[in-house]
Amino acid sequence: MNEQLPRSAALVVNAKSRNGQEAFREACRLLTEAGVELVSAVAVRDPDHLTTKVCxxxxxxxxxxxxxxxDGSLSSSVDHLVGTDAVFAILPLxxxxxxxxxxxxxxxxxGAVKVIxxxxxxxxxxxMIDDDYFVNCAAIGISPLIAETVPHGLKKRLGRPGYLAWAAVQMARFKPFRLFVEDDAGKIHEMNALEVRIAxxxxxxxxxxxxxxxxxxxIVVQAIEGRARSKLLWSWGLSLLGPDKVRGTVREFRGRRFRIRTDPPLPISIDGEVLAKTPVMARVAHRVITMAVPR
Incomplete structure (x- = not known):
């Protein structure tokens, strides 16, 4: 593979993202100064139009x-780059x-422009969740509940602290569920679960x-087993110490694909956007796009 990134690009920014509006102007300036020619540049005010512009x-x-x-903007964009020669680059906003x-x-x-x-x-x-590509993580449990209900203004004004505060509020509505994970060998792993991550x-x-x-x-499936909300809080607390501590509180499955079912059927948030519902097939699409990463 050519180890050099292209020197021309199209820029598409979700202006409704937390830092989108001001970041768009800054990115245009910095990219031009860095010698990256912008063949097009657009700040999308309606997030629903972002994928159209990427396409x-x-x-x-x-x-x-x-x-x-x-993450939601990035995840919705990559479907249009699979099977193409276009390089995917990101501004985290x-x-x-x-x-x-x-x-x-x-x-x-x-810093992101310097990588580009x-x-x-x-x-x-x-x-992948069924036929939908995603970049980072899908989740079942409280994450979709938060994603469905969190006021956009709260995220925009307060960022992660506001998001975590809203998670605490939604905890009272949350209920554990029955999880079934079928691996490639056809073996079904059954358990009570508090949260599932498909990473x-x-x-x-x-x-x-x-x-x-x-x-x-x-693809990695992590399930926090049990029915007591306290175990979920304990696992979240340990997450602050790193993934090695979390693994002591989760049941983990690794492979190329898993069939995932819950009782009752539950929504799935895919990189922060609620886009699917169990049962689903979760799998990995191996090295299907080219991305700009640090040298």
Missing amino acids: EAVRDGAPMVIVGGG GTANSFSRTVEIPLDVA AEGKPHRIDLG NGRYHGGTELVETSVDDGE
């Missing part, structure tokens, strides 16, 4: 497509920026929870 950029032959936004942390992209605009200007191309894995990346909610990488050809 147009790929169709028009942009050699690199830079997407600015949170969300609340948790879990995927950016996973691939070690600096969380400030200047001076970094290298690298083939990475994507996760391509290491971070979830901005916290490192999974020991994995985005090019190892595996």
Whole structure:
């Protein structure tokens, strides 16, 4: 593979993301100063139009497509880069920026632009929930409940602290569930569960929870077993100490694909957006896009 990144790109920014509006102007300036020609640059005010603009950029032959936004914006964009020669590059402008942390992209605009200007191309894995590609992590349990109900203004004003405060409020509504994980060998693992993470990346909610990488050809399913909410809180608390501590509180499955079912059927948040419902097939798509990463 050519170890140099393209010197021209299309820029698409979710202006409704937490830092989108001001970051767009800064990114345009810094990219131009760094010698990256912008063949097109658009700040999308309606997030529903972001994927349309990404698709147009790929169709028009942009050699690199830079997407600015949170994990949800990045996740919805990658479907349009699979099977193309376009390089995927990112500006982390969300609340948790879990995927950016996973691939070690600096969380400030200047640092992210430096990666785009001076970094290298690298083939990475994507996760899949049925036919939907995602970049970092899908979740079952309280995460979809939070994603469905959190006021956008709360996330925009307070960031991660506001998100965590809302999670505490929603805990009172949360109920454990029955989980069934079928592996490639056809064996079904059954348990009571409090939360399930389906991970391509290491971070979830901005916290490192999974020991994995985005090019190892595996999807990781982590389940917090039990019925007592206190165990969920305990696991979250240990997450602050690192993924090695978390693994003592979870049951973990690693492989290329898993059939996942719950009783009752439950919504699934995919990189922060509620987009699916159990039962689903979770799998890894091995090294299907090229991404700009630090050199």
